[in-house]
Amino acid sequence: MSERNSQPSSPDKEPASEDQAARSALGNTERAEPANTPGEPEPHPTLGRLFLENLWAANTFTVTLLSLVLAMLVGAVLMIISDPDVLATYSYITARPSDAINASWTLVSEAYANLFKGSIFDPAATNADAALSPISETLTYTAPLVFTGLSVALAFRGGLFNIGAQGQATMGVILAALAGFLLPLPPGLHLLVAVLAGALGGAIWGFIPGILKARTGAHEVINTIMLNYIAVYFLTWLIVQNGVQDPNRTDAISRAVDSSAQLPRIFGEPLRAHTGIVLAVLATWAVAWLLNRSTLGFELRAVGANPDAARTAGMSVTRTYVLIMVFAGALAGLGGSQMVLGTTAAALTPLVVAQIGFDGILVALLGRVKPWGVALAALLFGALQAGGNRMQSYSGISLELVTVLQALIVIFIAAPALVKAIFQLRAARAARLQTSLAKGW
Amino acid sequence: MEPGEIHALLGENGAGKSTLMNVLYGLYQPDEGEILVDGEPLKLRGPSDAIAAGIGMVHQHFMLVPVFTVTENIMLGAEQVRGGIAGFLDRRRARREVAEVSERYNLRVDPDAVIEDLPVGVQQRVEIVKALTRDVDLLILDEPTAVLTPQETEELLAVMRSLKAAGKSIVFITHKLGEVKAIADRITVIRRGKTVGTASPEASRDELAALMVGRTVRLTVDKAPATPGEPVLEIAGLVVDDDRQVRAVDGVDLTVRAGEVLGVAGVQGNGQTELIEAIMGLRPVLAGTVTLDGQRIDGWSTKKVLRAGVGYVPEDRSVDGLVKEFSVAENLVLDMYDRPPFGRGLSLRPDEIGRSAAERIEQFDVRTSSADAPVGTLSGGNQQKVIVARELSRPLKLFIAAQPTRGVDVGSIEFIHSRVIHERDIGTAVLVVSSELDEVIGLADRVAVMYRGRIIGVVGPDTPREEIGLLMAGITPDATGGSPDDGTVPTATTDPDVAATADADVSSDAGTQAITDRDVTATTDGVAPAPEGSEDKKA
Numbered sequence: 001m002s003e004r005n006s007q008p009s010s011p012d013k014e015p016a017s018e019d020q021a022a023r024s025a026l027g028n029t030e031r032a033e034p035a036n037t038p039g040e041p042e043p044h045p046t047l048g049r050l051f052l053e054n055l056w057a058a059n060t061f062t063v064t065l066l067s068l069v070l071a072m073l074v075g076a077v078l079m080i081i082s083d084p085d086v087l088a089t090y091s092y093i094t095a096r097p098s099d100a101i102n103a104s105w106t107l108v109s110e111a112y113a114n115l116f117k118g119s120i121f122d123p124a125a126t127n128a129d130a131a132l133s134p135i136s137e138t139l140t141y142t143a144p145l146v147f148t149g150l151s152v153a154l155a156f157r158g159g160l161f162n163i164g165a166q167g168q169a170t171m172g173v174i175l176a177a178l179a180g181f182l183l184p185l186p187p188g189l190h191l192l193v194a195v196l197a198g199a200l201g202g203a204i205w206g207f208i209p210g211i212l213k214a215r216t217g218a219h220e221v222i223n224t225i226m227l228n229y230i231a232v233y234f235l236t237w238l239i240v241q242n243g244v245q246d247p248n249r250t251d252a253i254s255r256a257v258d259s260s261a262q263l264p265r266i267f268g269e270p271l272r273a274h275t276g277i278v279l280a281v282l283a284t285w286a287v288a289w290l291l292n293r294s295t296l297g298f299e300l301r302a303v304g305a306n307p308d309a310a311r312t313a314g315m316s317v318t319r320t321y322v323l324i325m326v327f328a329g330a331l332a333g334l335g336g337s338q339m340v341l342g343t344t345a346a347a348l349t350p351l352v353v354a355q356i357g358f359d360g361i362l363v364a365l366l367g368r369v370k371p372w373g374v375a376l377a378a379l380l381f382g383a384l385q386a387g388g389n390r391m392q393s394y395s396g397i398s399l400e401l402v403t404v405l406q407a408l409i410v411i412f413i414a415a416p417a418l419v420k421a422i423f424q425l426r427a428a429r430a431a432r433l434q435t436s437l438a439k440g441w
Numbered sequence: 442m443e444p445g446e447i448h449a450l451l452g453e454n455g456a457g458k459s460t461l462m463n464v465l466y467g468l469y470q471p472d473e474g475e476i477l478v479d480g481e482p483l484k485l486r487g488p489s490d491a492i493a494a495g496i497g498m499v500h501q502h503f504m505l506v507p508v509f510t511v512t513e514n515i516m517l518g519a520e521q522v523r524g525g526i527a528g529f530l531d532r533r534r535a536r537r538e539v540a541e542v543s544e545r546y547n548l549r550v551d552p553d554a555v556i557e558d559l560p561v562g563v564q565q566r567v568e569i570v571k572a573l574t575r576d577v578d579l580l581i582l583d584e585p586t587a588v589l590t591p592q593e594t595e596e597l598l599a600v601m602r603s604l605k606a607a608g609k610s611i612v613f614i615t616h617k618l619g620e621v622k623a624i625a626d627r628i629t630v631i632r633r634g635k636t637v638g639t640a641s642p643e644a645s646r647d648e649l650a651a652l653m654v655g656r657t658v659r660l661t662v663d664k665a666p667a668t669p670g671e672p673v674l675e676i677a678g679l680v681v682d683d684d685r686q687v688r689a690v691d692g693v694d695l696t697v698r699a700g701e702v703l704g705v706a707g708v709q710g711n712g713q714t715e716l717i718e719a720i721m722g723l724r725p726v727l728a729g730t731v732t733l734d735g736q737r738i739d740g741w742s743t744k745k746v747l748r749a750g751v752g753y754v755p756e757d758r759s760v761d762g763l764v765k766e767f768s769v770a771e772n773l774v775l776d777m778y779d780r781p782p783f784g785r786g787l788s789l790r791p792d793e794i795g796r797s798a799a800e801r802i803e804q805f806d807v808r809t810s811s812a813d814a815p816v817g818t819l820s821g822g823n824q825q826k827v828i829v830a831r832e833l834s835r836p837l838k839l840f841i842a843a844q845p846t847r848g849v850d851v852g853s854i855e856f857i858h859s860r861v862i863h864e865r866d867i868g869t870a871v872l873v874v875s876s877e878l879d880e881v882i883g884l885a886d887r888v889a890v891m892y893r894g895r896i897i898g899v900v901g902p903d904t905p906r907e908e909i910g911l912l913m914a915g916i917t918p919d920a921t922g923g924s925p926d927d928g929t930v931p932t933a934t935t936d937p938d939v940a941a942t943a944d945a946d947v948s949s950d951a952g953t954q955a956i957t958d959r960d961v962t963a964t965t966d967g968v969a970p971a972p973e974g975s976e977d978k979k980a
Contacts, residue, residue: 293791295784302775305764312723312753312761313776314744 060368066419067412068380075405076108079397083107111395118390119383129271134386136266136273140343142382143276144169147335148360149367149374150287151202151328155220156369157291158324159304164209164224165332166357167231168202172333174235175201177340177348178244180257187260194261194341195279195334202333203326205231210325214318220325228357236350246347254348263342272343279338280375283331288371290327300324332357362410381406445608447601449625451616451653452632461631462581462614466498467491497572498581503564507557511550512536515571542573546603561709562593566600573609580604581612586620590708591878591910598624616653616851618646619879650851664862667886670699673870674720674839678729681712681719689715691894692729697839702861702871704885704902706878708913712894713874714756717843721753722746734838747776752832752864756843756874758821762828765817769809770798772816773831797834805830806856822853829857833864840864843874858884878909 080086086107089100117123119138125131148165155162162168176198185193209223238244239252246255263274291297302310303320311317339345339352363381367373388402412419450461463469465476467485476483485491491498505514516535539552548566556564565585572580582601586594601611601624615621621628621642628640630652638652674697681690689712697703707713718724720731722743731739738746747753755761763772774783774794782793798812807826809819816827825845832840842861846854861884865871875881881888882902889899890912898912 293789294787295779295789296787298771298778298784298789302764302767305766306760308761309764309775311743312721312755314742314747316742316744 063416063419064366064413066423067409070412070419070422071405071408072112074408075401076104076112078401078404079108079111080104107395111391111397114391114394115384115387117387118394119385119387129267132267132271134390136271137386137389138379138383139266139273139277140382141385142378143274143280143342144335144338144344144356145359145363145378145381146277146280146375147283147331147338148356149363149378150283150371151206151331151335152360152364153367153369153371153374154287154291154300154331155324155328156364157304158300158320159307160210160213160321160324160328161221162206162224162325162328162332163221163361164205164227164357165328165335165360166353166355167224167228168205168329168332169336169339169353169357169360170228170231170235171201171205171329172198172336173201173339173348173353174231174238175333176337177254177257180261180340181255182243183261185260190258190260191263191341194257195337198333198337198341199330200333202336203330206325206327206329206332207322210322210329213325214321232350235348235352239348239350244348252350256346257340261341262346263338265343274338274342276338276342279334280378283334284371284375287331291371296323332360335360359406362406365410366413380409445605445610446626447605447611447613447624449613449615449621449628451618451621451628451630451649460634462498462583462612465491465612466496466581492575492577495576495578496581497575497577497579499565499568499572499583499585501584503561503568505556505564505567507555509556510552511554511556511559511567511570512539512552514556514567515539515574538574539570542570546573546600546607548600560593562589562596565589565597569600569604573604577609579610579612581614583614584616585613586615586617590913591906592914594620618649621649622646653851662858662862662883664884665866667701667865669701669886670868672696673699673734674872675732676716676720676729677732679716679719679726679731680728681715681724681726683712683715689894690719693891693894693896695889695896697870697872699838699870700865700868701886702865702873702884704881704888705872705874705891705896706881706888706909706913707874707876707891709876711891713876713891714843715894716891717753717756717841717872717874720746720841721751744776750836750838752835752837752840752869754825754828754832754840754842754845756847758824758828763816763824766815768813769802769807769816769819769827770794770812772827773798773801773834775831777831777835801830801834805833805860820850822849825849825857826853829860833860837864837869839870839872841872841874844876845873846875846877846880854880878906878913882906882909 086100086103089096089103093100117134119134121134122130125133148169151165151168152162176194179194179197180190183190183193205227208227209218209220212218212223213220236252239254244254246253263276263279265271266273266275266277289297291301299310299315299320300323302313302315303317303324307317310320335356336353339354339356340348345352359381363377364374365377366380367375367377384402384406388399391397391402392399460469464471465485467487467490470486476485483490483494485494488498506517509517512532512535515538516530516532536552539550542548543550543552543566546569548570550563550566550570554563556567559567569580569582585597589597598620601613604611613621613625622644623642625642628642628644628649629636630638630640630649632653640649640652674695676693676695679690679693680688683689691712693712693716695703695705705713705716715724719726719739722738722741722745726739729739730737733746733749733751736749738749741749759765764775767775771778771794774797778784778789778794783790783797795812801807802809802812805826807819807830808823816824819827829842829845840861845857845861849857858880861871861873865886871884873881873884875884885902887899888902888904888909889896890909891897892913892915897915897917900909900912
């Protein structure tokens, strides 16, 4: 009875194991599913049929995929509405429906084809550079998102909402850039120091809300949001200071990072993909190991799932909170550092970190707060970003549509019941009663 | 169900009693089958349908707003309004109604009292009044006695009798056999979601227990006389505050010896929780000392206390004892994950954890589909066994079990009790805190009764239940050498009726069993405050 009454009502008591985290992260999609399957005495279902049934059942993969499809459908509608020429054909749709349909199809299919060509592969590519270019672009956008996504996911597994990845990334980019152009160090060492400086900047910015939460109970959501502002305006102020600002410029741009502190390119010039993506994969592996195979991760997950039980079992909840935020901050800081150490930019500008911190929240959500899930989600977002650039220049669809697509995907994933209802998935009845992470936020 | 009948629904935890009743109350939808009321099939889409059909429910956990008055709570969801569209609350009418219902069934509820000031027993009556004002014919009481003192339970049974006399039907859900026998007209036993039999109240306790569990069970705890050794845990002048900074433990002295079970009896909320948490380092000790094997442990971290050889079964397993989303195996190492062989340096060793889990699942008879199943999917009894297994699988000097069998089925109770006694027999000092008097009496070699943050008596386990019950209500026989203000305690009780009726009994019972003060030791070392000093804060 007490079990029934203690449904996870607060977000502080959510994920623990990988599966659990996945379910609670995005509306328990398949909780009652296993209950149905073992009892069914269906005689000899073919393997293929079983596979199809399971595929169509409401599992996380299917829901994610269908969310993508739905988001693209809505995106298509938006494209049609926002294009005056195509819209004009709808005024005489009763007379000549083929005009409207053809125009719409051309517009939408070209746009999405460009999205694909810009992010994965362009069949018209004639040389190796052109063939690799889309992938290179995708990886360039992916790398920092992996870090900020991991930052948010790690904190979430520890029961904390790190809305401050943006600020932590900003502090990371500041320290990394300063180390990059102020320290006269030999190549190799210079890069290492700059990267570590980025991690340190983020870690400090994570430590502050962590220690405030641990010592005073101040809520980390409020504090990380406030620290985001502080970091952004600190960056704006810092850029125009003597010794930081580019002496040859009057606008807000800092000196450029020395080439000795730049992450080497993977495919060589002119392709932009840099070794940041390698670091991202390593970081994903490290976070996965930390969470699942280390004593610290055990503590972190226990504190995240049930701080009271963790405390009773002798763990120091406050120490864990601080550590979580320091680690999360360091990850976000590493992500930020890539914005100047990689190929995206070489100097600080007020908007140098773009939205990677906030996108990190979406990436963590989409990746269902599992490390490898986050990496894949970051890859998807990176691809959308890279493809969006081409879609803008070739099809004239504004880049903002990509942001809308990203938002739609996350919305559909956060509301799995909606996706399941639309596609008539074999939904688990109990799943309807479950709360989703989206509500917790 | 017949009109004017008390039908007891008996079953182990997880047997499906509450689920069935939630279906009846419209909270859950039945998969198949139907509910017949007066021969008509009833379709319930929600509690409001159930209320309309004359079904009321008193939940195990009260559904009351603590800062509202009794009347306001009862109005809630069925507000009477006047003034047409303006919709003013008609408090006066609601208040009159409450007073009337309370009067009619002799429930003695003050309509203007604020809920949080009322003792649980009265809160429960408020719930009953709430159901009755909705004109119900069938009242479902879900484990109503779980939080009550023996005296309050008696009163509840009296209330149930008067409801029955007024023609109301009652479904009484419980797993306490004594109460069922005392009041039920008909007993239905449920096991694993199926009715396994109906019995009349004349059936013996053992028969009923056997029906519930599906096999014969021993209801009494078999144990040899204790052979107490050296004191292991010594507490002197302990003062602890609760979460609201109100004094909860007010100068407690206790000694637990090796090889004995000291039971702490008391109605919930008299400082037992805070006492234990202070020992465990989960709550700051404001004054006094806690000594384990001659070593001061107050001020230590919980981890250090656990490492020093203290095993701890917390009172609320789902909040403090287990991480529900974690697997059984992970929960079995929740306080040992970083010690060899389970962890080495920073890395966990899942194979060791799995191996030890398999062993202990076997050894402690934990019924689970696998060691990797989330512990939240286990029944209450098996969850509790996981905690007991975790705490008892390392060498202990002191074993503290708070409410070790709350919400646990009969079969598991039997098993847990035998492990507790086994631990005593191998020379561990055992401290059991329970609001279940039978449990304390069954397990303990000495019983300390806690009331309002103090130990008001330490008695032998063969002391009559009534006497311990009175102690639990704060009434010390005058003959004993309690502190001078003990005599005034009854007037301070929040429920004067309990005190009044109890007082009459005292005169006949008092002194027949001398309260043995021998272990309320005077090992104060100067830190202990004058107990009188803080008394004012309570009043």
